[in-house]
Amino acid sequence: xxxxxxxxxxxxxxxxxxxxxxxxxxxxxxxxxxxxxxxxxxxxxxxxxxxxxxxxxxxxxxxxxxxxxxxxxxxxxxxxxxxxxxxxxxxxxxxxxxxxxxxxxxxxxxxxxxxxxxxxxxxxxxxxxxxxxxxxxxxxxxxxxxxxxxxxxxxxxxxxxxxxxxxxxxxxxxxxxxxxxxxxxxxxxxxxxxxxxxxxxxxxxxxxxxxxxxxxxxxxxxxxxxxxxxxxxxxxxxxxxxxxxxxxxxxxxxxxxxxxxxxxxxxxxxxxxxxxxxxxxxxxxxxxxxxxxxxxxxxxxxxxxxxxxxxxxxxxxxxxxxxxxxxxxxxxxxxxxxxxxxxxxxxxxxxxxxxxxxxxxxxxxxxxxxxxxxxxxxxxxxxxxxxxxxxxxxxxxxxxxxxxxxxxxxxxxxxxxxxxxxxxxxxxxxxxxxxxxxxxxxxxxx
Numbered sequence: 001x002x003x004x005x006x007x008x009x010x011x012x013x014x015x016x017x018x019x020x021x022x023x024x025x026x027x028x029x030x031x032x033x034x035x036x037x038x039x040x041x042x043x044x045x046x047x048x049x050x051x052x053x054x055x056x057x058x059x060x061x062x063x064x065x066x067x068x069x070x071x072x073x074x075x076x077x078x079x080x081x082x083x084x085x086x087x088x089x090x091x092x093x094x095x096x097x098x099x100x101x102x103x104x105x106x107x108x109x110x111x112x113x114x115x116x117x118x119x120x121x122x123x124x125x126x127x128x129x130x131x132x133x134x135x136x137x138x139x140x141x142x143x144x145x146x147x148x149x150x151x152x153x154x155x156x157x158x159x160x161x162x163x164x165x166x167x168x169x170x171x172x173x174x175x176x177x178x179x180x181x182x183x184x185x186x187x188x189x190x191x192x193x194x195x196x197x198x199x200x201x202x203x204x205x206x207x208x209x210x211x212x213x214x215x216x217x218x219x220x221x222x223x224x225x226x227x228x229x230x231x232x233x234x235x236x237x238x239x240x241x242x243x244x245x246x247x248x249x250x251x252x253x254x255x256x257x258x259x260x261x262x263x264x265x266x267x268x269x270x271x272x273x274x275x276x277x278x279x280x281x282x283x284x285x286x287x288x289x290x291x292x293x294x295x296x297x298x299x300x301x302x303x304x305x306x307x308x309x310x311x312x313x314x315x316x317x318x319x320x321x322x323x324x325x326x327x328x329x330x331x332x333x334x335x336x337x338x339x340x341x342x343x344x345x346x347x348x349x350x351x352x353x354x355x356x357x358x359x360x361x362x363x364x365x366x367x368x369x370x371x372x373x374x375x376x377x378x379x380x381x382x383x384x385x386x387x388x389x390x391x392x393x394x395x396x397x398x399x400x401x402x403x404x405x406x407x408x409x410x411x412x413x414x415x416x417x418x419x420x421x422x423x424x425x426x427x428x429x430x431x432x433x434x435x436x437x438x439x440x441x442x443x444x445x446x
Contacts, residue, residue: 039364040142041399041427042295042372043135044285046354047114047165048347049304049311050328051380052390053080053340064341066390067095068406075406080344083352087394089404090359090369092444094391096409097416099379100436107384109160111304114379116167117417117435125159127171131420131434136296137169138429143294144257145187147174150281151300152271152311154178161305165298176300178310180280181267187284187293188257258291271310274317278347282354289368290361301347304380315343328383351376355394370398373423387411393419393444399426402446414441 052066059065068075075093077085084091101119102110112120115130129137132147140146149166156173157163166174177183264283269276278301285297302311302324312323320327320343327343330336358369373396381388388411397403417437422444424430433439 039371039398040292040295041139042289042297042368043132043423043427044289044296044372044374045115045132045165045298046301046351046374046376047111047299048301048378049111049309049380050302050324051378051383051385052344053331053337054382054388055337059337061337061341064338066341066344068093071406071408073405078341080341081348081392083345083349084355084392087352087355087359090355090397091392091394092401092403093406094389094393094409094419095407096388096411097391097414097419098387098389098411099416100411102379102386105386106160107380107386108304108306110379110386111165111300112160112162112167115165115298115420116171117415117420117437118171120160127167127173128435129169129171130165130167130298131423132166132296132298133168133174134424134434135427135429139295139427143292145288145294147296147298148183148187148285148288148294149174149176149298150183150285151176151178152277152281152302152314153300153309157303157305161303161308163300163303163309165300176298178271180265180269180277180284183281183284184262184265184267187288187291188260258293260287260291271314274311274314278314278350279353282350282357286354286357289358289372318342318346325383331382351392358395366398369395372396373399373401373426375419375423389416391416391419396426397446400446401426401444403444405443407443419444 053061053064054067055062055065062069063078064080065078066080068077068081070076081093099110099113099117101117102113104119105113105121109120112118112127115132116128118126118128120127132149136147147166149164151163151165153163154176155163155178156175162173164173164176166176168174177186266276266280269280271277281299285299288294288297302309302314306312306325307323309324312325315321315324315327320339322330324343327336327340331340355369355374358372358374359367361368363371374394375391376394377389377391379389380386381390393401394403395401415436415438417433417435418439419441420434421432421437422440422442424432424434425440
């Protein structure tokens, strides 16, 4: 189909006074037979620790359990997930599956493998690439940031107690950002400062320094023993990551960052005020997708290291005690299911608000949510139980997913990596599997 004079290509740039700016999606771009194929596809994962309330079917507190009642299309949300009712046709609740490699691991350890499906036990802490980074490798070249890695605790943590969901091709943790103001500056601010010439010189100076480090490392590596070579390889991997970031920054130097309203963000939000903090993180992920700054994002609300996680005190924001870890352990005691259920409900309400934002933002002939696959869940069912993960899959209807159902599986017949393989296929990343997958999860395909 021939492009008309008033129609625009999505890649069109406005150029002038030494700068160029990518245009947002507009109706004038909706032309040609391949319009849908030219729109971005996205992936987002939000993880929470310590599992959920899983009462017996005959328990009087059943409505405070996380999983719905019923099954298939004939299901009802409990009090915990009832904020998702308006999004029913855009979500699928999944129960009964997990990572088989996690069954032999400690209950505090499986956050590390939530997006990898790897086996980490007996002192061997070697991980593999995470789902988000596999997607970023394939689809991240068209945006300023190949992925956005966030967590409430920040950084990387330690093996089996990681503060990040994201792991590189070599299985090394990718540091997570945690400060809303720092994340905003990364996405939309001027991190380097100075003129374009000064910024370019700064990047080239950094690149030159990294070149010297890598050149010197070749000589040093020859004189090291096997164990030291392994440690040195990890160091070099970090250097190469910085090198790639410098190269990417230089490539995007002439494309101004998007201008977004600061009114919807609380820049003073910290982990000490979880209500405002969690809202700010979700808003930043929304803005990152809405401005096409990235197409891959992960957020670890808290890690599973018991009392050491910053997010452990989050339940107090809605008047609950003790801490999150203690709240999860107390779910087996009188009144404990409702207490944990109320906090699960708080988390679900924030996630529902995020999904609603995506679903109310038009893109082409659909919405952002239609072309964004969002996974939400935990690597425990009851706390420290590495089976029957509570999982919520949303979005992606424009990518061939179907929803409005509660799927209950036997872990002998289905595993979480099958879902991940299906996500990869829907995003056009690969026709192969992922981790220990054995096929696709066909029940989520339209």
